[in-house]
Amino acid sequence: MSTVALKPEAIPSPTFGxxxxxxxxxxxxxxxxxxxxxxxxxxxHIVGAGNGPGFRGENLGGWAVAGFFGISGYLITASRFSNRIGTYLVHRVARIFPAFIVCLVLMAFVFAPVAFLIQHGSLQGFLSAPTTPLNSVFANLGLRIVSYDIAGTPAGVPYPGAWNGSLWTLYFEFMCYLLVAMLGFIPLVRKTPWPIVAAFAASVLLWANIAAVKPYLQSNLDFELAARLIPYFLGGAVVQVLSSRLGIHRIAGPASIVVAALSIMLVDGYGGQLAAPFIAYGLLWISTWLPQPRLIARHDISYGAYIYAFPVQQLLAVFGAYHWGVWWFTVAATLCTIPFAAASWLFVERPVMRRAKKSI
Structure with a gap:
């Protein structure tokens, strides 16, 4: 497999790296x-084997989402500060919504009918059984996932009643997009990095005191999830606004990973959020030396893999693949997810984003 040689850009930042x-x-x-x-x-979860490997109260999936938000914070902040608000929002909507909507439709009218047929022996009543397929699409169109099952499927599996346990994060991802959009209107934010740094510090302080704040919001789960995830996004934003002063450096990169690990291990409750800029910086540093296959460099299927993995896993479980155990089930799910992710990129994400760029 051919790879692309990766090196930092030849032009150094004004001060470091x-x-x-x-x-x-x-x-x-x-x-x-x-x-x-x-x-x-x-x-x-899907094979019924528990929570799986974790670290400091968060499983592997949670830390992966933290990494996603950190990288996104870095890239999206750069997009906001280099584009007018209209262009920025069109790009963000084009990136998230079309593939998301196609995924909702496929789950409702491809994945769920198969499961319903297996459960009931026919499709009679499928279109009217609660939650109806059309309602499952319409109810979730705004990114906030309020309906996880479709026509009573999936059932008879270790993790019933949910076709996609990953999509809920997209609501908060887009919330972060809007947050950065609003911050971009403040002249001071564009002139100095410190307002973004202050916003990050405030977000960590909020999460560190979330138990004291929750009663005043009637323990609103959306608020709690936003408070948990926004610091990771703003951590990436901090790295972006400081990038003209602090570039990627071969010593600072591994050092940031060590600092992040120490923060997570030593600070109870909010160590991960506090470490967010170091997590983002460490991932960016890794990206400067980790070889990447040319095919992956040209085709970003990560979003498609993220949104299709869970329904693919549940469909495999409907066919009884959960009996294979975690490892073989993961291999099968990965092999079945990649084609959906590739199709999403080739036929939905990339064409829509190209059209969005041409229309502005």
Whole structure:
């Protein structure tokens, strides 16, 4: 398999290290690995084997999502500060919504009918059984997932009643997009990095005191999840706004990973959020030297892998594959997910994004 040689950009930042080369990095590969890590973490639940491997109260999937948000914070903040608001929002909607909607439709009218047929022996009543397929699509169109089952499927599996346990994070991802969009209107935010740093610090402080805040919001779960995830996104944003001063450096990279690990191990409750800039920086540093296959460099299938992995896993479980155990089930799910991810990229994501760029 041919690979692309990856090196930091030749032009150094004004003070320290090198700027991340937007073409000479392996972020596509890293995001794909994170997506498949979420798949692996979910395999434990879907085969009924517990929560799987974890670290400091968070399983592997949770840490992978933290990595996703950190990388996203870095890239999306750069997009906001280099584009007008209209262009920025069109790009963000084009990146998230079309593939998401296609996934909803496929789950409702391809995955769920197969499961319903296996459960009932026919499709009679499928279109009207609660939650109806059309309602499952419509109810979830706004990214906030309120309906996880479709027509009573999947059932008879270790993790029943949910076709996609990954999509819920997209609501909070887009919330972060809107947060950065609003911050971009503040002139001071564009002139100095410190407002973003202050926003990150405030988000960590909020999560560190979430138990004291929850009663005033009637223990609103959406607020709690947002408070948990936004620091990871803003951690990546911090790295972005400091990138003109602090570039990628061969010593700072591994040092950031060590600092992140120490923060997570030593700080109870909010060590991960506190470590968010170091997690993002460490992943960016890895992307400067980790070889990436040319095929992956050209085709970013990480989003497709993320949104299709769970329904593919559940469909395999409907056919009884959960009896294979976590490891063989994960291998099968990965092999079955990749074609869906590739199709999503080739026929939905890339064409829509190209059209969005041409329309502005």
């Amino acid at each position: 090198y700027r991340l080369d937007p073409r000479g990095n392996s972020l596509n590969l890293i995001r794909l690995v994170l997506a498949l890590s979420v798949l692996f973490a979910h395999s434990w």
